Amino acid sequence: MVLKHGEQRNYHYDGRTHLKVGNTERLAQMISRYIDCDLRRILLAYPYSDDYEQTVQRNVREQDSDARPAIASPLPEVDHYDTVLLGSPIWKTSAHP
Numbered sequence: 001m002v003l004k005h006g007e008q009r010n011y012h013y014d015g016r017t018h019l020k021v022g023n024t025e026r027l028a029q030m031i032s033r034y035i036d037c038d039l040r041r042i043l044l045a046y047p048y049s050d051d052y053e054q055t056v057q058r059n060v061r062e063q064d065s066d067a068r069p070a071i072a073s074p075l076p077e078v079d080h081y082d083t084v085l086l087g088s089p090i091w092k093t094s095a096h097p
């Protein structure tokens with residue numbers, strides 16, 4: 001299993017911006033209780049801003065251009081898995097690019 005996008009930012013709730021465990025990771029943890037799998041978090045090479053509006057603007061640019069933001073660490077071992085489940089938060093009504 002690969003967990004997409006390790007940003008885990010929370011912009012509007014309770015003043016807590018950086019979450020130790022976000023919703024996507026929580027869901028991945030729940031799935032891992034039922035199937036034998038490895039969990040991986042994908043970290044972006046250039047993290048999003050702590051500012052919500054800047055994050056929205058960057059995300060709009062990336063989605064409109066069908067961007068594939070660079071990731072900090074490649075996952076070469078992914079070739080050895082039979083099945084990869086890719087988790088992602090929903091940003092602007094779509095899976096995060």
Ligand SMILES: Cc1cc2nc3c(=O)[nH]c(=O)nc-3n(C[C@H](O)[C@H](O)[C@H](O)COP(=O)(O)O)c2cc1C
Pocket residue numbers: 007008009011021022023024025055056059088089090091092093094
């Ligand atoms: C820039 C941005 C755009 C978002 N757009 C949507 C959306 O269109 N629909 C939605 O239901 N939630 C949207 N959300 C909320 C995220 O899907 C929600 O916070 C999600 O649980 C984040 O997952 P994470 O905790 O794994 O990062 C958005 C959040 C951000 C930061």
